[in-house]
Amino acid sequence: MHFEVPEKIRDLLKRAGLGGLSDSAVLVIACLAVVVLALGVWRFWPSSTGTTVEVVPEEIVGTTPAAAEATAPAEVAVVVVHVVGAVQTPGLYTLPGGSRVGDALTAAGGVTPEAAGESVNLARVLADGEQVFLPTKKQVAAGVVAPPGAVGASTGGGTTAGGKIDLNRATAADLDTLPGVGPSTAKKIVDDRTKNGPFKKIEDLMRVTGIGQKKFESLRDLVTVG
Template sequence: MKDWMYEHKVYVIITVMIAFAAIFYFLEESKSSVSDVENIVPQEIKEEKDIPQVQEEIQEPEMIMVDVKGQVTMPGVYSTSQGERVIDVIHRAGGLTENADESQVNFAEHVQDAMVIYIPAKGEAVINVPAGTTVNPSNTGGGIGKEAKVNVNKADETQLQNLPGIGPSKAAAITEYRETSGPFKSIEDLKNISGIGDKTFEKLKDLITIQ
């Protein structure tokens, strides 16, 4: 055996060198692969961190109070969100009674804060009430009537001019007063407006409200 190895030592040495070279090459390739993987993973993590996180801002709807009266199952004051419609609030009030006159109600109207939703009975005469007014049901004679009061804290100039003794200049003065001094705290504050004295106020006091 020793003689054979001696005679073929050159071939043995070459074979061993080739084997070592192969092992060395394999180990280097393995290290390179591991290094590549280690480099890729942190890079992917970094890229994920670099991606801006987009968060949708969820805005809570503004809550308002609405007074529901008339021919509904559960009349009362209800808390609802800005933008809902009359039909939504009526459902919360238990729906309409059998005596309700649906033909006189705009169910698609958007509700507003401090709004009065009045559902009339069948055969009840109802006047058209513009935005910015409050409806107060009252018993009159043999039937049921309603008196529309203009909310001087919400009505615009056009609506204010529907009041007796209030023309364009006084209507403008009322809206200007609200903007500079804030809302009226009592209906008597209307006499702070230039041109509105006791006589004019007497004509207005039963037709206006601040709520």
């Protein structure tokens, strides 16, 4: 079979300085060009079955404001505390959540000249429903820390020297540290103490709703009454 190069192509080859090529050589070159073109189209043609990957801008990756708000710990809006002892105006005060003992004493008009101010922990965070007691210097000298049911402002909590939680002085936050006692039960203990008076013995803890014999036995060695 004889292949003859068309005259137009032959003229183009002459202009390119390739007029001396034989018809067979031109055919081989043309075939190679077609193969190279086909490979190029196959290599770079977009695939219709490929997986589309969406690139998310880095600045929007992460926790959304709504998710961050949902996981943030809830804060108490207000706390109500009863300030007594060596203050100018003892009484019941409503303060913003997160307030400290110093804020409660300020709300009560400040301390009296007889107050044992050097023993006060102004930085302690207040718990809702607690009674803050500020002793006088004479009371401190006599060993009086706080009356039953009150939390001494100078002690900063209801934990005794032996490490036990005093049921009559502990805040809800103190009680929440006990095993098996969550925020709800801790509040019930404080509410019961406020309503029914101080606990006379540790067994009185079972009068609180939600604390039965089994739970009491797990707390027996961790609590005391003062």
